[in-house]
Every structure is written in structure tokens, then in C-alpha cells.
Amino acid sequence: MTSTATPTASLNKFEKFKAEKDGLAVKAELEHFAQVGWEAMDETDRDHRLKWVGIFFRPVTPGKFMMRMRMPSGILTSDQMRMLAEIVQRYGEDGCGDITTRQNIQLRGVRIEDVPEIFRRLERVEMTSVQSGMDNVRNITGSPVAGIDADELFDTRSLVQQVQDMITNHGEGNKAFSNLPRKFNIAIAGCRDNSVHAEINDLAFVPAYKDGVFGFNVLVGGLFSAKRCDAAIPLNAWVHPDDVVEVCRAVLEVFRDRGPRSNRHKARLMWLIDELGLGQFRALVEEYLEKPLQPSAEKDEIDWEKRDHIGVYPQKQPGLNYVGLHVPVGRLYAQDMFDLARMAEVYGNGEMRFTVEQNVIIPNIPDSRLDACLAEPLLERFSINPDPLARSLVSCTGSQFCNFALIETKNRALATIEELGAELSLTKPVRIHWTGCPNSCGQPQVADIGLMGTKVRKNGKTLEGVDLYMGGTVGKEAHLGTCVQKSIPCEDLKPVLRNLLIEQFGATPRL
Structure with a gap:
């Protein structure tokens, strides 16, 4: 299809620098950047274009970059995890990595001088960070137990x-999709419990049968941003698994060629759907696909409550089990990574998986090795049976490493939950999500209790605070929560949460 050009005069500043040089062009300049150092780099290359190869400049840690990997379905091998551990240990001055809510990992403290060697190391274990930031398709999410879940409908790993x-x-790197109007999220679900949070993706495929044939109903337009949050809506399309890749291509090409580019705050897919109307958008997808789409199936197969996969579960393969480990707010240090790699090799087949809840799954553990695995010292920290409050805690990076965040999140979230857990008893988990800014990387809108960082005034002083969201639901009847209270100083937050947990979630004070 022919691209529809946008007049240069109407482009925002991001579109203008993209028109000057494709972001992927910096891949050939990494050796040069390593030689001259971060301070001598062109600012646009350093602050923006490097994100096309997964390298993120962070002004709060000058000279130290974040690196975001691509990990389809959150799957990696022990060799890959060990390599990440070596990179964090050798090159990461802050010495840690964070599992994200899109099943991948971000490495902290990388210096630009070391990036070429890091890339060479990653290539040896078949890992990449290309197109993991800015106006690209982010990590593609799938069921973390695809291929091993005894109740799954379709193994989505190959499709993802x-x-x-x-x-x-x-x-x-693919320049055909390196200049989208804005970032783009894709999820493909093959299980019954919406483990991918389909409704918050620009494009999602959820399992559905049509005339007895398995396929996917298609959802479009889900987004979280500082200006707008919307759940994805049905496209009225059912897609056979054989057509999923081409439908993704067609939707992306429509977005690339027709998506709005003048106002960056209104550049996500849902804004284009609003502009065109859902029917016209669907017709364009068919035009790019060069064949008609079938109407959606009457119902999808998302009929289970959301599972977090923490604990021990039998696989579809007789005699094998997967073990889900709770990783508090997704923070991993180098030694943790080495330990996980070793455990995956000793007890399983060397494979690991990340979840959208920022946890780790070790699959393919034979019955005969299960007890020894559960006796590993690492499980004292990464529990298979965490406290109900800690179990469903999710947090973005926060201001420790991210310049967009308005507050510190991870450490504060852990401390707050530890204090509340010591005071209160609950019979079931409560999903509490922290995010440091309105960009909503911590996804507060899908939580029972969501906390979005902000700045507040108290007694004439500017303090760190949060806006309180409630009512987010995941699973078979997913919907987004809403803001119920604004500008709560973080120093006053604990009693607010304590009262909520008692009054609305059945918590009881410990004696």
C-alpha cells in the first residue's frame, strides 16, 4: 500500500527528527558513540534515537543508560538469563534488572562505552533489544504458560x-515499522483467563471458536496515556491462527500510513479509530490485507478469573510441573539471575518465563526433582506462597531510575506493603499497582487499588503524593478502574490504604 504523507509543517518535533533520520540508523553508529562518550553525542541521538535499539538515556542517572530487551511471550533460556546476569554484574553500575508488565526485562546502569560489547554478547545468545522503545511495537505478550497449561486452547508461542x-x-531491525505515529502494544491469548490483559493493548487476539474452528476475536485501541485511558474495543473480526501475522501487518500499516502525527498526545491507535469510525478503520484493514475479514465469533473463550501462576502446578505433560516464584516488584539483582539460571537447568530444561505481574516461572520440573527445587534457598525471598498483599503488588521503575516518574515507587511500595501486611490479615490477594507518573507503566487502572504518582502541596510544601484509582478488573469481565481521590501525600497514604483494606477487602487487624 502507498503511504499517506503528512505535510512537514504540521509535524510535531518528534516527527520532524524522525523525518531527518530513521531511529534505526543509530545501530550503525554505536561504535562511534562508544568512542566519543555520552556527553559528546548529538542530543537527539542520545535522548531519543537510541531508544530504537533499546538504549534509554536517563537524566536522573547521567552517564548510565537503561536497556530494554525483547522477549516474546516472556520466554528466555538459562544461557540468556546468565548472560543478562553477566551484563548486569560487569557493566551495570547499579547492578539490577526489572521485570516489566510486558514480560520483558530492563537492565540498569549501562554505559554507552560498553554498548557495542553488550550487543555482541547478546547476539551470542540470540537476544535483541531492537525496536523496544519509542514509536515501535513493544514486547509482544502471550500466556506465560503457553504450551504447558493443561487447559489452554491454543499454544501461542510460535505466533508471538x-x-x-x-x-x-x-x-x-525493520524500517517498515520503525516510524509509527506512536508506540504500539500487541497481545495474543490462547488460554481462558486473559493472562495478557488483552483490553489494554492497541491490538489483541483473544480465543474464540467460529463454526467449531478455533481462532481469535480481535480487539483494537486499548491504551494508557497521560491524556487518555481506554479499553480496547471489538473490531468485529474473527481471525484464523494462520492469518494472525498478516492481520498484525495490515493493522500496523494502516496505523503507520494513516495515523495522526501532528499532536503526539493524540497519536495512539484509538485516536485514529475515532477519526475514521470503526467501520472505516475495519475497511482499511481489509484493503491492506487484500481480503475480507470474517465477522467476530458470537463469544470468546475468556471465561476464567485471572491467574497469577504463583505456586506449583502440574503441566499438560505427564510428570512435569511448573513453579511460579513471586519476585517482589520484579526487581532482580545479578546473583538472583545467576541463581534462577542454575535452578532452571538443574530442575527443569533450562527455560524460564516472565509474567505481566513481574514474576518468574520455572517450567518442566519432573516430579522427582520438585521437592529439591522447593527447598532452594532462593525461595525464601522469591516465595511460592507470599503474603496476600505482597502477592499481587506491581510497581513501575519510579524516580530512582526514570526521569518521567514524579515519585519513588518500588521501594516505597515494598515498605508500605510490609507494614500493612504486619498489621492486617487477608484471606485473598488484593491487587495494588503503583505507577510513578500518568504514563501508567505500572497500570493502576487494572488494579483493585491503583496509585499514580503526582506532586501535592501540604503545609506550603511540595511533596510526593498519589492519585487513588479503584475498581480495575482483570479476567473474564475486564474493565478499567477510575480515579476516586486525588493528591494524597505519600506520608499520609498508609492509613488510607489500611482503611480501604479493612472496609472494602475484608482485612482484619492482626492481634
Whole structure:
């Protein structure tokens, strides 16, 4: 299809620098950047274009960059995890990594001088960070137990990988999809419990049968941003698994060619759907696909409550089990990574998986090795049976490493939950999500209790605070929560949460 050009005069500043040089062009300049250092780099290259290869400049840690990996369906091998551990240990001055809510990992403290060698190391274990930031398709999410879940409807691992390979040209970088109007999220679900949070993605495929044939109903337009939050809506389309990759291609091409580019705050897919109308948008997808879409199936197969996969579960393969470990707010240090890699090799087949709740799954553990695995010292920290409050705690990076965050999140979230857990007893988990700013990386809108960072005034002083969200639901009847109280100083937050947990979630004070 022919691209629809946008007049240069109407472009925002991001579109203008993208028009000057494609973000992927910096891939060939990494050796030069390593030689001259971060202070001598062109600011646009340093602050923006490097994100096309997964390297993020963070003004709060000058000279130290964040690196975001691509990990389709959150799957990695012990060799890959060990390499990440070596990178964090050797090159990461802050010495840690964070599991994200899109099943991938971000490495902290990387210096630009070390990036070429890091890239060479990652290539040896077939890992890439290409097109993981800015106006690209972010990590593609899938069920963390795809292929091992005894009750799954379809193993989506191959589809997720095929979509990534199409978008990134097998990790080499693909200029056909490196200049979208804005970032884009894709999820493909093959299980019954909406483990991918389909409704918060720009494009999502959820399992559905049509005339007895398995396929996917298609959802479009889900987004979280500082200006707007919307759940995805049905496209009225059912897609056979064989057509998923091409439908992804067509939707992305429509977004690339027709998406709005003048106002960056209104550049996500839902704004284009609003402009065109859902029917016209669907017709354009068919035009780019070069064949008609079938109407959606009458119902999808998302009929279970959301599972977090923490604990021990039998797999569909007889005699094998997967073990879900709770990783508090997704923070991993180098030694944690080494330990997980070793455990995956000793007890399983060397494979690990990340979840959208920022936890780790070790699959393929035979019955004969299960007891020894559960006796590992690491499980004292990464529990298979955490406290109900800690179990469903999610947090973004926060101001410790992210310049967009208005407050510190991870450490504060852990401290707050530890104090509340010591005072209160609950019979079931309460999902509490922290995010440091309105960009909503911590996804407060899908939580029972969501906390969004802000600045507040108290006694004439500016303090860190939060806006309180409630009512987010995931699973078979997913919907977004809403803001119920604004500008709560963080120093006053604990009693607010304590009262909520008692009054609305059945918590009881410990004696």
C-alpha cells in the first residue's frame, strides 16, 4: 500500500527528527558513540534515537543508560538469563534488572562505552533489544504458560515469535515499522483467563471458536496515556491462527500510513479509530490485507478469573510441573539471575518465563526433582506462597531510575506493603499497582487499588503524593478502574490504604 504523507509543517518535533533520520540508523553508529562518550553525542541521538535499539538515556542517572530487551511471550533460556546476569554484574553500575508488565526485562546502569560489547554478547545468545522503545511495537505478550497449561486452547508461542520476527526483521531491525505515529502494544491469548490483559493493548487476539474452528476475536485501541485511558474495543473480526501475522501487518500499516502525527498526545491507535469510525478503520484493514475479514465469533473463550501462576502446578505433560516464584516488584539483582539460571537447568530444561505481574516461572520440573527445587534457598525471598498483599503488588521503575516518574515507587511500595501486611490479615490477594507518573507503566487502572504518582502541596510544601484509582478488573469481565481521590501525600497514604483494606477487602487487624 502507498503511504499517506503528512505535510512537514504540521509535524510535531518528534516527527520532524524522525523525518531527518530513521531511529534505526543509530545501530550503525554505536561504535562511534562508544568512542566519543555520552556527553559528546548529538542530543537527539542520545535522548531519543537510541531508544530504537533499546538504549534509554536517563537524566536522573547521567552517564548510565537503561536497556530494554525483547522477549516474546516472556520466554528466555538459562544461557540468556546468565548472560543478562553477566551484563548486569560487569557493566551495570547499579547492578539490577526489572521485570516489566510486558514480560520483558530492563537492565540498569549501562554505559554507552560498553554498548557495542553488550550487543555482541547478546547476539551470542540470540537476544535483541531492537525496536523496544519509542514509536515501535513493544514486547509482544502471550500466556506465560503457553504450551504447558493443561487447559489452554491454543499454544501461542510460535505466533508471538512470528509477529515479532515480522516487525523486527528477525531482530535485525525493520524500517517498515520503525516510524509509527506512536508506540504500539500487541497481545495474543490462547488460554481462558486473559493472562495478557488483552483490553489494554492497541491490538489483541483473544480465543474464540467460529463454526467449531478455533481462532481469535480481535480487539483494537486499548491504551494508557497521560491524556487518555481506554479499553480496547471489538473490531468485529474473527481471525484464523494462520492469518494472525498478516492481520498484525495490515493493522500496523494502516496505523503507520494513516495515523495522526501532528499532536503526539493524540497519536495512539484509538485516536485514529475515532477519526475514521470503526467501520472505516475495519475497511482499511481489509484493503491492506487484500481480503475480507470474517465477522467476530458470537463469544470468546475468556471465561476464567485471572491467574497469577504463583505456586506449583502440574503441566499438560505427564510428570512435569511448573513453579511460579513471586519476585517482589520484579526487581532482580545479578546473583538472583545467576541463581534462577542454575535452578532452571538443574530442575527443569533450562527455560524460564516472565509474567505481566513481574514474576518468574520455572517450567518442566519432573516430579522427582520438585521437592529439591522447593527447598532452594532462593525461595525464601522469591516465595511460592507470599503474603496476600505482597502477592499481587506491581510497581513501575519510579524516580530512582526514570526521569518521567514524579515519585519513588518500588521501594516505597515494598515498605508500605510490609507494614500493612504486619498489621492486617487477608484471606485473598488484593491487587495494588503503583505507577510513578500518568504514563501508567505500572497500570493502576487494572488494579483493585491503583496509585499514580503526582506532586501535592501540604503545609506550603511540595511533596510526593498519589492519585487513588479503584475498581480495575482483570479476567473474564475486564474493565478499567477510575480515579476516586486525588493528591494524597505519600506520608499520609498508609492509613488510607489500611482503611480501604479493612472496609472494602475484608482485612482484619492482626492481634
